[in-house]
Amino acid sequence: MTEAFDPDGIEQAVFVVGERHAALDEPWRADRRARLIHVGEGVLTVRTKAGRWVVPPGRALWIVANTLHCLHATQPVQLYSLYVAIDAATGSAADPAPDATPLPMQTGALIPDTLVQALLAAAAKLPHGHPPDEPARRLLQVLLDRVAGLPAAPLGLNWPDDPRAQRIADALSANPAQSLVLEELAAAAGVTARTAARLFAKETGQTFGQWRQQLRLLAALEHLGAGESVTQVALEVGYSDVSSFIAVFRDAFGDTPARYFR
Incomplete structure (x- = not known):
């Protein structure tokens, strides 16, 4: 995906978007969903008002909903972005399962395993804009369950x-x-x-x-x-x-x- 993309224009609560850029200088933005950005190729620099992160291949950054942030990459970069509407009462995804494991409550770098990386690639192929069918819901739920337990990576700076x-x-x-x-x-x-x-x-x-x-x-x-x-x-x-x-x-x-x- 090379054109500008507005995730807030999609009603689906949980979805994944694949992106590839020759370089990236994304302006400051704040999404109404939480966002997990996984870097498949290249190196991504992410800034918020409170911190800086440098995310190399195989690592990811979880960004809490409504957090102002910007992305930068001087070289080609390939990303998967998981967008998740969070239930404020439970800390878990509002959909597909309300009783899921709570997702991270703070912005920070994570270490995805190979299963998470494969699930992100598969989920990026699912259609957006309408409620997922049952197989898609199960795939997304497994992805969310795995993300909730990912270990942290020392890639940030307050x-x-x-x-x-x-x-x-x-x-x-x-x-x-x-x-x-x-x-x-x-x-x-x-x-x-x-x-x-x-x-x-x-x-x-x-x-x-x-x-x-x-x-x-x-x-x-x-x-x-x-x-x-x-x-x-x-x-x-x-x-x-x-x-x-x-x-x-x-x-x-x-x-x-x-x-x-x-």
Whole structure:
């Protein structure tokens, strides 16, 4: 699917749409349904007001209903988007089964298994715009049951809300490799280092050092997904020692940068 698509124009409570883009720069939007975006090929960057996620192939992002978000990809990307109308009282899908397992209540990255990936591909072939028949309902219900139990993936970064901390976060996002220490970054943002450290801990749940490292790792995923070498990526995100970069990457994602996208 390459043309603009409005999921809110479809009355069906649960459906899946397959998409393929040469590149993607989707404007900010908020859907009335929850949305699971699975990346089959390429690397997808997703932003909300509260966070950033970089989603590589084989991973997915669950976005809570009515959450303002935008999508970006600099390279070809293939996606499956599962849209789900949520019953606010139960936390489960409003259809097909009201007694289903509650779905995630917070936006976050997930690790789909092979069954979920196969179900998404099959569901994307179902027609939209009218109630599903019984086989389609069963397929969608199995998919929802599986999604409800998917494990989380460490592919996100909470974004500070305070404007002073945001100035620091934006500066580092624009250039993750810069070597300025917190005192220098804070001074440029018009705040003391002590206040900046407190704001990051309070608003992101991480120390400034942890937050900066995660930012660099997510930037590395974007560069690696574009086909850049491990050495080049290490330098671009602020590591002069490639071995240190590989060790930090492996600790965070469970594999080396060279093998992660294989």
